[in-house]
Amino acid sequence: MRPRHTSRDDLRAREFEAYVAGAGGRLLHTATLLTAEPHAANPRARRLLTLALAHTYADWDRLHGEDPYDHTRQYLATRFAGGAWHRRGGLLRLHARPGGPLARLTPQERLVLVLRLHEGVAEEQTAALLGLPAERVRSVFNRAMAAMLRPPPKAAPAVGGVEAVPS
Amino acid sequence: MTRMKREATVRRMLEQSPPPLPPELHADAVRRGARVLRRRTLARRALWLLSLAVAVAFVVWALTARPWVEPPSETTPPLTGW
Numbered sequence: 243m244r245p246r247h248t249s250r251d252d253l254r255a256r257e258f259e260a261y262v263a264g265a266g267g268r269l270l271h272t273a274t275l276l277t278a279e280p281h282a283a284n285p286r287a288r289r290l291l292t293l294a295l296a297h298t299y300a301d302w303d304r305l306h307g308e309d310p311y312d313h314t315r316q317y318l319a320t321r322f323a324g325g326a327w328h329r330r331g332g333l334l335r336l337h338a339r340p341g342g343p344l345a346r347l348t349p350q351e352r353l354v355l356v357l358r359l360h361e362g363v364a365e366e367q368t369a370a371l372l373g374l375p376a377e378r379v380r381s382v383f384n385r386a387m388a389a390m391l392r393p394p395p396k397a398a399p400a401v402g403g404v405e406a407v408p409s
Numbered sequence: 410m411t412r413m414k415r416e417a418t419v420r421r422m423l424e425q426s427p428p429p430l431p432p433e434l435h436a437d438a439v440r441r442g443a444r445v446l447r448r449r450t451l452a453r454r455a456l457w458l459l460s461l462a463v464a465v466a467f468v469v470w471a472l473t474a475r476p477w478v479e480p481p482s483e484t485t486p487p488l489t490g491w
Contacts, residue, residue, distance in 0.1 A: 255439070262435040270434070271427040281428040292437045299442025300449070343422045359416060360423045390419045 254302050262295060265311050269294070269318065275356045276322050278345045294318040315361060316371060323353060323372055343390075351386035358383055 273287035273294075294317040298310050305313060344352045353372070357363045358379075365383075369376040 258439065258442075259435055262438065266434055267427060267430045270430055274428050275423060281426050284428055287428070288431060288434065292434060292441060295434070295438035296441030296445055299438055300445040302442075343425070355419070356423070359420050387415060387419060390422065391415060 250303075254299075258299050258302060261298075261310055265314070266291075266295075269311075269314060272315070272356055272360060273318060273322075275344055275360060276318070276349075276352055278347070278352060290318060290322060294321060319353060319357060319371055322349070347386055347389055351382055351389065354379055354382045355386040355390070 270284075270287060270291050273291040274281060274284045277284065277286040277290065279285075279287055291314075294314045297317050298314045301313065302310070344355065347355065354368060357368045357371070358365065363371070365376055365379055369379045372379070374382075
């Protein structure tokens with residue numbers, strides 16, 4: 243079984259390397275927006291993206307013409323929605339100062355806003371991806387937009403407002 | 410502000426200063442991805458082995474127990490008064 247390490251593996255390795263080089267930057271930006279970390283120090287976003295890319299790598303031969311970017315993004319979004327990343331963020335938020343432009347939003351608001359605006363995913367696809375009704379996606383999106391366009395509060399402890407996280 | 414303009418404003422806020430791509434990202438992803446693949450291969454192999462073992466066990470049992478052979482009758486009345 244060992245000597246099956248052949249041209250197919252090499253081809254996959256080359257294709258995957260080109261894919262990461264091409265799409266990695268944008269995906270890391272997306273992941274960093276989701277975790278609301280400062281751009282210079284984003285360990286959680288990196289871990290999330292590494293995990294998503296690893297699964298894309300594992301499924302590479304079974305994509306059959308499907309866009310690998312969609313595959314990685316879908317894994318990224320569902321994994322983030324899955325929860326572990328919220329809670330850790332919720333705890334960390336008390337200590338580490340959140341960065342990024344989305345620090346004032348809840349994780350779900352960030353997820354919908356990033357998918358809809360930054361990634362340009364349509365409302366119906368976002369709803370299907372997250373397993374939510376489209377009306378709910380629209381209302382979360384509108385709430386996130388309102389929060390983004392509201393002028394930032396003067397004092398720093400505005401972070402406390404993010405504690406009530408509906409999940 | 411119109412809807413389009415609001416969305417353009419927020420999109421601009423999102424798109425400023427993308428983070429730098431760490432050089433070890435590709436290697437880490439490949440390492441973890443290979444691990445996922447290896448685990449899947451192992452699980453598949455274990456499942457095949459298990460089904461093979463079940464099949465063998467069934468055949469052995471069938472050959473020893475021969476459930477298709479009609480069992481000898483145990484309800485024949487005793488023959489007396491000949």
